[in-house]
Amino acid sequence: MGTVFRITAYADDAQPALRGAFDRVADLDNKLSDYKPDSELMDVCRNAYAHPVPVSDDLFRVLKTALRISADSDGAFDVTLGPVIRLWRLKRVPERQQIERALKLVDYRNIVLGDHTVELKLPGMQMDLGAIAKGYAAEEALKLLRGRGISRALVAASGDLAIGDPPPGKTGWTVALEPLHERHVRELQDIFVGTSGDAEQFTEAHGIRYSHIIDPRTGMGLTKRIGVTVIAPDGMLADALGTAISVVSAQRGVAAGQALAHKYPGVEALIALDFVGAAEEQGNHHQDHE
Numbered sequence: 001m002g003t004v005f006r007i008t009a010y011a012d013d014a015q016p017a018l019r020g021a022f023d024r025v026a027d028l029d030n031k032l033s034d035y036k037p038d039s040e041l042m043d044v045c046r047n048a049y050a051h052p053v054p055v056s057d058d059l060f061r062v063l064k065t066a067l068r069i070s071a072d073s074d075g076a077f078d079v080t081l082g083p084v085i086r087l088w089r090l091k092r093v094p095e096r097q098q099i100e101r102a103l104k105l106v107d108y109r110n111i112v113l114g115d116h117t118v119e120l121k122l123p124g125m126q127m128d129l130g131a132i133a134k135g136y137a138a139e140e141a142l143k144l145l146r147g148r149g150i151s152r153a154l155v156a157a158s159g160d161l162a163i164g165d166p167p168p169g170k171t172g173w174t175v176a177l178e179p180l181h182e183r184h185v186r187e188l189q190d191i192f193v194g195t196s197g198d199a200e201q202f203t204e205a206h207g208i209r210y211s212h213i214i215d216p217r218t219g220m221g222l223t224k225r226i227g228v229t230v231i232a233p234d235g236m237l238a239d240a241l242g243t244a245i246s247v248v249s250a251q252r253g254v255a256a257g258q259a260l261a262h263k264y265p266g267v268e269a270l271i272a273l274d275f276v277g278a279a280e281e282q283g284n285h286h287q288d289h290e
């Protein structure tokens with residue numbers, strides 16, 4: 001999944017369970033990664049055009065949640081962005097024509113889920129689970145530890161956290177949430193955190209900074225600097241909603257981003273704009289009042 005998973009756990013003999021948790025993450029990497037040509041996901045992309053292909057429980061669950069968030073965000077979140085994301089991975093701004101061509105393959109409504117099957121409506125579609133798989137894997141690793149009797153644990157996949165019961169003698173895990181320049185320190189337990197933003201991954205050209213988060217309407221990386229941290233009762237939601245709220249906030253403002261978060265019970269979103277974005281946002285409000 002292109003990141004490092006780190007597990008912190010309090011237990012007498014944690015080693016075998018930790019091994020199991022990392023094996024579970026590796027298993028999910030083999031299923032959900034689009035960096036591995038022989039992953040289940042890549043296999044499905046090659047074989048599911050115009051006929052339903054049976055898939056693992058894991059892939060099915062991730063796609064089901066992904067499609068729900070796509071529908072709830074009016075397509076701001078879209079795992080069929082693969083062809084566009086591949087262009088941006090070359091670390092330069094793609095040509096307009098290339099983007100136009102790739103965008104023809106992008107529309108989550110062309111993924112059809114059946115009874116544990118997946119069908120793709122267009123040839124050449126490429127799914128990318130980069131915005132949802134880490135949160136799922138972190139939650140699954142935590143579940144595995146719990147199943148082996150280790151509940152005081154925290155699984156971190158860079159900005160995606162699965163947080164279990166508190167360390168001994170504590171009332172929670174102390175977590176610093178840092179969307180962009182903001183900093184919120186919280187005591188958290190039995191909850192999931194996802195963070196999206198362009199702090200680490202972006203492409204820069206002619207003084208413009210393009211995020212690795214893409215607006216599916218244009219095929220362009222976001223240029224408004226937005227950082228989103230989501231706290232959610234589900235790992236996939238925490239991860240994917242961070243990305244979805246980033247796109248919605250860039251398209252329609254922070255209030256629209258918060259409205260998306262509020263569609264999900266128990267979800268809290270911290271949305272930070274840089275100073276330019278914040279000033280624009282103020283300007284919008286001003287206009288609204290007028």
Ligand code: AMP
Pocket residue numbers: 076077078079081085128129130131132195196197212213214215216239240242243247
């Ligand atoms: P995250 O770091 O969780 O925000 O996920 C970012 C990753 O999600 C990117 O590296 C892409 O692989 C993928 N991605 C980018 N834009 C979108 C989008 N609009 N919808 C779904 N996935 C996206």
Ligand code: MG
Pocket residue numbers: 130131132194195196238239240241242243
């Ligand atoms: Mg995410």
